[in-house]
Amino acid sequence: MNVEEVIKTSSxxxxxxxxxxxxxxxxxKMDDELTNALKPYEVSLQQFNVLRILRGQKGKPANLxxxxxxxxxxxxxxxxxxxxxxxxxxxRREVCAANRRKIExxxxxxxxxALEKMDAAILKVExxxxxxxxxxxxxxxxxxxxxx
Amino acid sequence: MNVEEVIKTSSxxxxxxxxxxxxxxxxxKMDDELTNALKPYEVSLQQFNVLRILRGQKGKPANLxxxxxxxxxxxxxxxxxxxxxxxxxxxRREVCAANRRKIExxxxxxxxxALEKMDAAILKVExxxxxxxxxxxxxxxxxxxxxx
DNA sequence: TTACAACAATTGTATATACAAATGTATATT
DNA sequence: AATATACATTTGTATATACAATTGTTGTAA
Numbered sequence: 134m135n136v137e138e139v140i141k142t143s144s145x146x147x148x149x150x151x152x153x154x155x156x157x158x159x160x161x162k163m164d165d166e167l168t169n170a171l172k173p174y175e176v177s178l179q180q181f182n183v184l185r186i187l188r189g190q191k192g193k194p195a196n197l198x199x200x201x202x203x204x205x206x207x208x209x210x211x212x213x214x215x216x217x218x219x220x221x222x223x224x225r226r227e228v229c230a231a232n233r234r235k236i237e238x239x240x241x242x243x244x245x246x247a248l249e250k251m252d253a254a255i256l257k258v259e260x261x262x263x264x265x266x267x268x269x270x271x272x273x274x275x276x277x278x279x280x281x
Numbered sequence: 282m283n284v285e286e287v288i289k290t291s292s293x294x295x296x297x298x299x300x301x302x303x304x305x306x307x308x309x310k311m312d313d314e315l316t317n318a319l320k321p322y323e324v325s326l327q328q329f330n331v332l333r334i335l336r337g338q339k340g341k342p343a344n345l346x347x348x349x350x351x352x353x354x355x356x357x358x359x360x361x362x363x364x365x366x367x368x369x370x371x372x373r374r375e376v377c378a379a380n381r382r383k384i385e386x387x388x389x390x391x392x393x394x395a396l397e398k399m400d401a402a403i404l405k406v407e408x409x410x411x412x413x414x415x416x417x418x419x420x421x422x423x424x425x426x427x428x429x
Numbered sequence: 430t431t432a433c434a435a436c437a438a439t440t441g442t443a444t445a446t447a448c449a450a451a452t453g454t455a456t457a458t459t
Numbered sequence: 460a461a462t463a464t465a466c467a468t469t470t471g472t473a474t475a476t477a478c479a480a481t482t483g484t485t486g487t488a489a
Binding site for chain 1: 446454
Binding site: 134135140141142144150151153154155156157160161162164189202204205206207259260263265266268271272273274275277278279280281 | 282283288289290292296297298299300301302303304305306307308309311312315337350351352353355408410411413416418419420421422425426429
């Protein structure tokens, strides 16, 4: 992906600014493709992410603040995001008996089944996105990203 | 920035997935910081980007579709974004005489003056973001990002 | 010249997100 | 026990964005 081409500029961009723009462009592209892959399943990337977190709990519930901590993109309104999943019967919510302030959220069998299908679609896109990288390059990239 | 720490996970993430999450996290962090830097000036990153594009036109106008082409994050609704800048007197809009379908947008002196102040704030954040990188590393990173 | 397709921008509508204030619950202090 | 403080979630409101349909303009082909 060539930065200058994507933003249709002819003038040279300083290395620092170019790097920052580059990160944004790659992320935009990735998000677009991932979001499109999820479109048939009618969930957003954020919703998919929450489902994955819930599955990772292996039966144990997660409350809202835990979900928010673990989300890739933290957001101010996890309640309404979970509402959407609830409406699809992908999750179940219960008031925590030990601490009635907390809400415990579980993934349902229906949610798990849907998630499995999404996994396949996402994996396909991930492969496509990363197809031009060798393992060494990916390690190198991760090392560089760690410096941010 | 450590991926596992940010998303509070203990289990190992496969290299490919980790890379994609990593990109998202870095971009989120960058956007947060850039957006915060612009907050005192009451413009969004997108609006800032449009102002920069207009300045780059050096007096020549840009129409909406040109703006959209050059924006880092393309969006479906440039009209309303420009409306916001218009409300602040940062831009001026005119119907194109040669082709009355097109709208020509210019940055105003007031917009230019505001932009200069924003530049300083943004530059500061950009430096902070990239402080841990050597020039060689930035070049290496750009080369890797090109592969997406 | 009229009809039709393509273009450029705008508008309507639904959805998403940010931020602050409010609600309800638990804990700590006196 | 009463009060204040902190916690966890929810709600209200403003703003942002996506997507589709609409408006107005231009170019083209019969």
